[in-house]
Amino acid sequence: MGCTGRHLRRVFMEEYHVSPVRYAQTCRLLLAKNLLTDTDLSVLDVAMAAGFGSLRRLNDLFQKEYKLSPTALRKKAAEGKTHSGEITVGLGYRPPYRWEEMLNFLAARAIPGIERIKNDAYMRTVRLTDKVGKPHDGWIKVTHRKQKNRLDVTLSDTLIPVLSQVLARVRRLFDLYCDPDVVYETLQEMNRLHPGLCVPGTRLPGCFEPFEMSVRAILGQQITVKAASTLAGRIVVNLGHPVDTGVDGLTHTFPTAEDIAALGDEVKERLGVLGVIAARSMCILNLANALIEKKIILDQSADPEQEMIKLRAIKGIGSWTAQYIAMRTMGWPDAFLETDIGVKHALPGYSQKEMLALAKQWRPWQSYAVINLWNA
Numbered sequence: 001m002g003c004t005g006r007h008l009r010r011v012f013m014e015e016y017h018v019s020p021v022r023y024a025q026t027c028r029l030l031l032a033k034n035l036l037t038d039t040d041l042s043v044l045d046v047a048m049a050a051g052f053g054s055l056r057r058l059n060d061l062f063q064k065e066y067k068l069s070p071t072a073l074r075k076k077a078a079e080g081k082t083h084s085g086e087i088t089v090g091l092g093y094r095p096p097y098r099w100e101e102m103l104n105f106l107a108a109r110a111i112p113g114i115e116r117i118k119n120d121a122y123m124r125t126v127r128l129t130d131k132v133g134k135p136h137d138g139w140i141k142v143t144h145r146k147q148k149n150r151l152d153v154t155l156s157d158t159l160i161p162v163l164s165q166v167l168a169r170v171r172r173l174f175d176l177y178c179d180p181d182v183v184y185e186t187l188q189e190m191n192r193l194h195p196g197l198c199v200p201g202t203r204l205p206g207c208f209e210p211f212e213m214s215v216r217a218i219l220g221q222q223i224t225v226k227a228a229s230t231l232a233g234r235i236v237v238n239l240g241h242p243v244d245t246g247v248d249g250l251t252h253t254f255p256t257a258e259d260i261a262a263l264g265d266e267v268k269e270r271l272g273v274l275g276v277i278a279a280r281s282m283c284i285l286n287l288a289n290a291l292i293e294k295k296i297i298l299d300q301s302a303d304p305e306q307e308m309i310k311l312r313a314i315k316g317i318g319s320w321t322a323q324y325i326a327m328r329t330m331g332w333p334d335a336f337l338e339t340d341i342g343v344k345h346a347l348p349g350y351s352q353k354e355m356l357a358l359a360k361q362w363r364p365w366q367s368y369a370v371i372n373l374w375n376a
Helices: 005-016 020-038 043-049 055-066 070-077 099-108 157-173 180-192 210-219 225-239 257-261 264-272 278-292 304-312 319-329 341-346 352-362 366-375
Strands: 086-092 115-118 121-129 135-145 150-156
Touching: 005 020, 020 043, 020 055, 020 070, 020 086, 020 157, 043 055, 043 070, 043 157, 055 070, 086 157, 099 115, 099 366, 121 157, 135 157, 150 157, 180 352, 180 366, 210 225, 210 278, 210 319, 225 264, 257 278, 264 278, 304 319, 341 366, 352 366
Parallel strands: none
Antiparallel strands: 086 150, 115 121, 121 135, 135 150
């Protein structure tokens, strides 16, 4: 995070009145409690999935914090459960939440073979590595429980060893840390331009896999959203990793940065036959190499302003693409895409200069303003 351990501990004590270690321990305990009551995982599997490393450690902390054993908690909640090869975990959010608009956004940009939106649910394939570098493939399904103010995340049991990673990425994808009241307090000024232009509960769509999303953004430059999805789907079929999910339409995971970098000078030919122009192929290759070498960081620990400078230094990535990648991979809340055709349609009669001046009053939530404009 760009700070010393001492500074991090000081900030945690000031803000949360606990140490970072205690904070992380509490998060693991809450996840373990959720898994014990809502799934049929064995207590040992719960301990490992929640990140305790051993059953003894889980037992000790449960006794200390909850004054009972994990097994005792399990007996109260696990009666009648049967194993189905999948588990479901609930993730809460602050209401309201515009679920339909979020699904519509993701559906329009879904990559064939990897993502699917059906029956009011988001589904996708997953490939993540555990602490020792072992890859784990599987699938997830995310549904909305409006009456409970939560999203239910169902995942194949092949992903249990990387459960914490999966849940963190789902939170990022669906912007579950957002406080919609705080955002709306600033953006309600948009409704003076047009009633209903800003709607409470609008979220900033994030991403599950940063390289995948970034490649999708690069492919989408100067072509339609649908055409970009088609190109991405071809890349998936030809360069992605096959996954046996048993779910119709979910067949592969996206090629990693390492997969693309391994193509080297062949990248223009390999992607060219799929319909990707040479300039974009090289742009994707250069981004892959920058990520592998850690010259660019695409996650929420990054400094968006600094990473966008690095992104724009890659030939083929302009201001729109850099800001869009920052919005969705880094959760940057303050990007404004004044050159975007959708933004222009939502603000007719404004020049780019006038739009930038107008958007200043929407800081630090300009990215949420863009999503509202797109929805409109």
